[in-house]
Amino acid sequence: MVIKCITFDITNTLIRVASGGNVALHYSNIIHKKIDNNYNLNIDLANQNFRKFFKLENSIRPGYGFSKGMNSRDWWANIVKNVIKADLDCKNKSNIFDxxxxxxxxxxxxxxxVKAEYWEKYSNCDSVLTELKNTxxxxxxxxxNFDERLYLIMKNLNLDCYFDFVCIPxxxxxxxxxxxxxxxxxxxKSGCQNESEILHVGDNYDLDYKPARDSNFNSILLKHCTSQNEKLSLLxxxxxNVRQSLVFDLDEFLTKLRNNNLKNFI
Structure with a gap:
C-alpha cells in the first residue's frame, strides 16, 4: 500500500532546544536577565535535575495532568520550581526566592x-518537508506530546505552513x-482509510516507533547523530527489524522514502 500521509514527532525529530538542547542554560539566562542578574544556575546540575523532575512529573501526571484538571502552565511550573529549588539547596541559598x-x-x-530563539531546526528540515509536501x-x-504552545512555536519557526494537522494531548x-x-x-485527521497508509517518524522507540507499529502505522526511528561510532552502537x-527502519538524519530518511517509492514499511 502506498504512503499517503507522514506524521512527525517534533522535539528531537524536527527541532530541538537551541544550544544543543541545553535547557538549563536558557533557564539560567532568562532568570539572570529578567529576575536577578546576580543569580546563575549550576548548568550541569540543573540539566540533570530537569531530566529527573520531567520524568517524575510525567509519570505522576501524564498528558500535562489533563485527567487531573491541571493545565500545562502549572505542570511545567512544578518542574521549573523543583529545578531551581534543588539548585538553591545545593548553594545553601534557599531563602533567595520565595x-x-x-x-x-x-x-x-x-x-x-514559544520564541524562535529558544529552538533550532535540524539540518535540511525545511527542504525535506518542502519536498514531501510539494513534490x-x-x-x-x-x-x-508537546503542550498547546506547539502551535505558536511552529508558527514562529515557520513550520506551520507544512502541516495539515497537529495531534497533541x-x-x-x-x-x-x-x-x-x-x-x-x-x-x-489524516483522512486516510487505512492505518498502513500512514508513516510515523520519531526519535523515541517507546513513544514513537513501537506504539505507531502497534497502531498498524508504518514507522521510522530517526536518531540524529553524526559520529560513526555512535551510529554503529545504535545499530x-x-x-x-528496527535496524532496517533506523535512519540518522532527515536526508537519509528522505532517501529511504524515495528508494521505497512511498511503499509501506511494515
Whole structure:
C-alpha cells in the first residue's frame, strides 16, 4: 500500500532546544536577565535535575495532568520550581526566592519558550518537508506530546505552513504517546482509510516507533547523530527489524522514502 500521509514527532525529530538542547542554560539566562542578574544556575546540575523532575512529573501526571484538571502552565511550573529549588539547596541559598518569586520565574520561562530563539531546526528540515509536501504530494501531520504552545512555536519557526494537522494531548482528550488513542486521532485527521497508509517518524522507540507499529502505522526511528561510532552502537543495540527502519538524519530518511517509492514499511 502506498504512503499517503507522514506524521512527525517534533522535539528531537524536527527541532530541538537551541544550544544543543541545553535547557538549563536558557533557564539560567532568562532568570539572570529578567529576575536577578546576580543569580546563575549550576548548568550541569540543573540539566540533570530537569531530566529527573520531567520524568517524575510525567509519570505522576501524564498528558500535562489533563485527567487531573491541571493545565500545562502549572505542570511545567512544578518542574521549573523543583529545578531551581534543588539548585538553591545545593548553594545553601534557599531563602533567595520565595514561592511567589518562583511562580513568577516559572511563568516567564513558560512564556519565553514559544520564541524562535529558544529552538533550532535540524539540518535540511525545511527542504525535506518542502519536498514531501510539494513534490511527493503527501499529507503531513504532527503527533507530539508537546503542550498547546506547539502551535505558536511552529508558527514562529515557520513550520506551520507544512502541516495539515497537529495531534497533541490538549486536542486528543488528554491522551499522549504511547497511547493508541492519539494515533487514532491522527488517523481520523489524516483522512486516510487505512492505518498502513500512514508513516510515523520519531526519535523515541517507546513513544514513537513501537506504539505507531502497534497502531498498524508504518514507522521510522530517526536518531540524529553524526559520529560513526555512535551510529554503529545504535545499530548494534537494535533488533533486526528496527535496524532496517533506523535512519540518522532527515536526508537519509528522505532517501529511504524515495528508494521505497512511498511503499509501506511494515
Amino acid at each position: 514561592e511567589k518569586k518562583l511562580d513568577s520565574i516559572s511563568n516567564i520561562i513558560f512564556d519565553e519558550f 511527493m504530494n503527501v499529507k503531513l501531520g504532527v503527533i507530539s 490538549s486536542n486528543s482528550q488528554g491522551f499522549a504517546k504511547p497511547s493508541s488513542e492519539i494515533f487514532t486521532n491522527a488517523l481520523i 548494534k543495540n537494535q533488533p533486526e
